[in-house]
Every structure is written in C-alpha cells, then in structure tokens.
Amino acid sequence: MHTVMRDEAGQPGEGAGARRAAGELEAGVLAVLQAAGRPLSPGEVRDRVGGGLAYTTVVTILSRLYAKGVLQRRKAGRAYVYAPVADEPGLAARRMARVLDGEADREAVLARFVSGLSGTDEELLRRMLGDPPGPAGGG
Amino acid sequence: MHWAVYFPLVIPLLAAASAGPLAGRLPPVAATWLLAGSAVALAAASSAVLGLLALTALVRIPLVGAAGKMSEQVLSRGDPASVPVAVAAGVLLAAAAAGACRAAWRWTAALLASGRQARRLPGAGQVVVTDDEAADAYTLPGWPCRIVVTAGMMRALSHPERQVLLAHERAHASAFHYLFTTAARLAAAANPLLRPVAAAVGYTVERWADERAAAAAGDRQLAARAIARAALASAAAPARPASHAGALGAVTGPARMRRAGPVPRRVAALLGPPPRPRRLLLSAAVLLVAATGAAALEAVRDLDGLFDLARAAGVS
Numbered sequence: 001m002h003t004v005m006r007d008e009a010g011q012p013g014e015g016a017g018a019r020r021a022a023g024e025l026e027a028g029v030l031a032v033l034q035a036a037g038r039p040l041s042p043g044e045v046r047d048r049v050g051g052g053l054a055y056t057t058v059v060t061i062l063s064r065l066y067a068k069g070v071l072q073r074r075k076a077g078r079a080y081v082y083a084p085v086a087d088e089p090g091l092a093a094r095r096m097a098r099v100l101d102g103e104a105d106r107e108a109v110l111a112r113f114v115s116g117l118s119g120t121d122e123e124l125l126r127r128m129l130g131d132p133p134g135p136a137g138g139g
Numbered sequence: 140m141h142w143a144v145y146f147p148l149v150i151p152l153l154a155a156a157s158a159g160p161l162a163g164r165l166p167p168v169a170a171t172w173l174l175a176g177s178a179v180a181l182a183a184a185s186s187a188v189l190g191l192l193a194l195t196a197l198v199r200i201p202l203v204g205a206a207g208k209m210s211e212q213v214l215s216r217g218d219p220a221s222v223p224v225a226v227a228a229g230v231l232l233a234a235a236a237a238g239a240c241r242a243a244w245r246w247t248a249a250l251l252a253s254g255r256q257a258r259r260l261p262g263a264g265q266v267v268v269t270d271d272e273a274a275d276a277y278t279l280p281g282w283p284c285r286i287v288v289t290a291g292m293m294r295a296l297s298h299p300e301r302q303v304l305l306a307h308e309r310a311h312a313s314a315f316h317y318l319f320t321t322a323a324r325l326a327a328a329a330n331p332l333l334r335p336v337a338a339a340v341g342y343t344v345e346r347w348a349d350e351r352a353a354a355a356a357g358d359r360q361l362a363a364r365a366i367a368r369a370a371l372a373s374a375a376a377p378a379r380p381a382s383h384a385g386a387l388g389a390v391t392g393p394a395r396m397r398r399a400g401p402v403p404r405r406v407a408a409l410l411g412p413p414p415r416p417r418r419l420l421l422s423a424a425v426l427l428v429a430a431t432g433a434a435a436l437e438a439v440r441d442l443d444g445l446f447d448l449a450r451a452a453g454v455s
Contacts, residue, residue, distance in 0.1 A: 030266075031266050034268035034290065037270065048298075070262065109249045109279075110277040110279065111277060111308070112275075113277065113304055114369050116374070121403050122371065124399055124403040
C-alpha cells in the first residue's frame with residue numbers, strides 16, 4: 001500500500017502511477033466498506049481509510065465504485081451511504097476457502113501473513129509487545 | 140570416477156545443516172535466491188550422480204554391455220562403484236524421480252486451482268476482504284495474485300498496521316515468491332535431504348516481504364508490531380489494546396530466540412538493524428554449490444571416458 005501512502009504524503013504520481021494509485025485507493029475504500037459490516041457515509045469512510053484523504057476524493061472514489069457496480073448506495077439524510085453489492089467478494093472468497101480447504105496442498109501455495117504459533121512463541125510475542133504475561137483472556 | 144561422484148551426494152547434508160543459519164544471517168533477497176537456487180542445483184547434481192552410478196550397474200549387465208560393444212573387463216576394473224552400490228543408486232534415483240513427479244503434479248494442480256480461484260474472486264482491486272471473524276490474511280498465487288484479508292484481521296490491526304500487512308502481501312505477489320518456494324519444494328521432493336533448505340526458503344520469502352513492508356512504511360518497529368499483533372490475533376488470542384504504545388523488544392536473549400518459531404524470529408529481525416550484505420558468506424555458499432555442480436560434471440566426464448575406453452577395448 002505504499003503508493004497510497006505516497007499520495008497521502010502529498011506527492012501524487014503521474015500517468016500509470018496515478019492510475020495505479022487510484023486503483024489502490026479504490027481497493028482500500030472497498031476493503032473498509034467490506035470490513036465495516038454496515039453502510040457507511042463518505043465521512044465515515046474517510047475517517048476509517050485514514051491518512052488525511054480529502055472528503056471530495058473519497059466521494060469521487062465512492063461514486064466511481066458505484067458506477068462500476070461494486071457498491072450500492074441509498075440516501076440517508078442529505079448524503080448517500082454506501083455498502084458493497086451483496087457482499088459478493090465475501091461469498092466468493094468463502095466459497096474459495098472451502099474449495100481450497102479440500103485440497104491437501106492449500107497451505108503450500110498460500111503465502112500466509114503469519115504462520116501458526118507455539119505456546120512459547122505466543123508468550124515471546126506478548127513480551128515483545130509489552131503485554132502482561134499469561135494465557136489468553138487472562139487479564 | 141572417484142570422490143567426485145560422491146561429493147554431490149554429501150553436500151546436500153551440509154546444505155541442510157547450514158540452511159537455517161544462512162536464512163537468519165543473509166539479507167532475505169540474497170538468501171532466497173541462494174537457497175532456492177542451491178536446492179534446485181543440488182537436487183539436479185545428486186540425481187545426476189545417482190544416474191551415473193546406476194548406469195555403471197546397467198552396462199555391466201552382459202546384454203547391455205554387448206549392445207554398447209563395451210569390454211566387461213575394462214568396465215569392472217575401471218569402475219569404483221560396486222554392483223550393490225550401483226543398484227542402490229538406481230533404486231534411489233527411481234524413488235527421487237517418482238517423488239519429484241508426484242510433487243510436481245500436486246503443486247501444479249494446487250497452483251492451477253489457486254489461480255482459478257484468484258481469477259474468480261470478484262471486485263476491482265487486488266485485495267479482497269472476507270467477512271470472516273477469524274483473523275487471517277494470505278496471498279493466493281495466480282494471474283494476477285490476489286490478496287485475501289478477513290474482517291477479523293482488519294479489526295485486529297490499526298490502520299498503519301493494515302498498511303504493513305497489505306505491503307507484505309503485495310511483496311509476495313509482485314516478487315512471485317510462490318515460484319521460489321515451489322522450486323525449493325520440488326527439489327526437496329527429489330532429494331529429501333534438502334527438506335530443511337525448502338523450509339528455510341519458506342522463511343526467507345516471509346522475511347523478504349517483511350523488509351519490503353518495513354521499507355514501504357518507513358518504520359521497522361511498526362512492521363514488527365503489525366506481525367506480532369496479527370500473529371496473536373490469528374492464534375485467536377488477540378493482544379490487549381493497552382499494548383499499543385510501548386517499545387518492542389529487548390526482552391529476549393539470543394538463546395531464547397534460537398528455539399523460537401518463525402514469527403518471533405521475523406519480529407526480532409525487524410527490531411534489529413536492517414540486514415547487511417555479507418558478501419563473503421554469500422560467495423562461500425555460491426562457490427560450494429558451484430563446486431558441487433562441477434563435481435557432478437566431472438563425474439559425467441569421467442564415466443564417459445571410461446565408456447570410451449571400454450568401447451575401444453570391446454572393438455579390438
């Protein structure tokens with residue numbers, strides 16, 4: 001997401017770079033809406049995407065995603081609130097996860113962000129984070 | 140054919156023993172290229188010399204020797220490999236070939252399935268967020284690769300930490316890390332001695348993506364924290380929110396880290412200084428692999444010379 005971060009720092013790219021940045025912003029906004037679990041107003045989206053995006057930029061991205069059929073919207077007060085269309089990405093991804101779960105080599109082809117932790121690993125990580133030690137939910 | 144023929148069979152043992160330390164000491168990009176490349180080269184070299192040894196048994200079957208017009212006397216005198224050794228080599232080679240074919244078939248099927256699914260995922264962007272409560276995030280290899288993050292993982296991380304996660308997964312996708320891991324695993328399927336090397340490649344591609352994400356964020360501490368929090372979240376034991384501010388690290392000695400799993404080691408690596416080039420170590424490792432390849436070639440030439448001699452003796 002470094003392209004987005006560059007934009008946030010106020011150095012928008014040009015040409016292909018700008019197109020790519022726009023695509024990444026759209027992906028970020030879509031991700032926020034998918035994670036929200038309820039329709040969001042442009043202001044709420046801007047707050048959750050973070051990084052000081054202009055309100056008008058967020059509205060432009062939302063309108064573009066709406067025009068692409070990725071988002072649905074309805075009037076709430078003076079503004080629109082937006083939500084992903086029928087959570088299709090979620091459905092498809094769950095279906096995919098089921099399909100891949102059935103295959104023995106799923107783990108081998110997926111590049112996981114974090115692999116499994118042993119009990120010692122968990123304790124180590126907690127200490128690195130400065131968490132009080134103890135089992136999950138212990139404090 | 141002397142020691143040269145056995146050299147490529149011994150070096151994988153050394154590679155297996157040194158893969159872990161190399162993965163921890165070399166910069167991740169160099170380590171990934173070195174380890175994946177070595178795995179493939181060593182698997183090829185060890186299979187080649189197994190083939191040579193098996194061949195020496197084959198030509199001593201009178202019918203085969205006669206068909207090649209070779210002198211049996213010259214063959215048995217000039218060849219150091221006893222018949223049992225050669226037969227054992229033949230059996231091992233057959234097992235290696237079967238293992239590699241089976242693994243190649245399975246990996247291809249898994250990669251194709253993953254690519255199909257990655258293509259089928261809707262949405263305009265590379266990133267797909269599922270509404271799954273369990274915290275998880277992964278890259279699906281494909282054309283193009285897609286990044287799947289669950290809502291549970293999104294919620295477990297702060298916004299800057301999410302940026303790290305996405306930068307990490309994007310690095311996997313854009314640098315085709317699955318090709319490195321697949322190549323190393325295929326090599327390990329052909330020569331099981333190389334399994335630790337394949338495991339080390341799995342670790343170095345994670346480190347590669349970690350360093351890319353840390354560079355994109357411009358903050359190694361942040362990257363380390365993102366990984367630690369994500370790991371605890373996916374272990375269904377999320378870090379308590381109070382842990383946000385404190386500085387990481389300085390709680391573990393090297394002795395404890397040595398026994399730690401890959402995730403704490405990744406976090407510790409990010410908390411340390413950026414990796415140094417270590418050209419000497421890298422050159423030494425590359426030289427050793429090159430020497431192994433040369434030894435295999437030498438063994439081929441040696442056997443070829445022996446066969447020429449046997450053929451000359453067989454004709455006269």
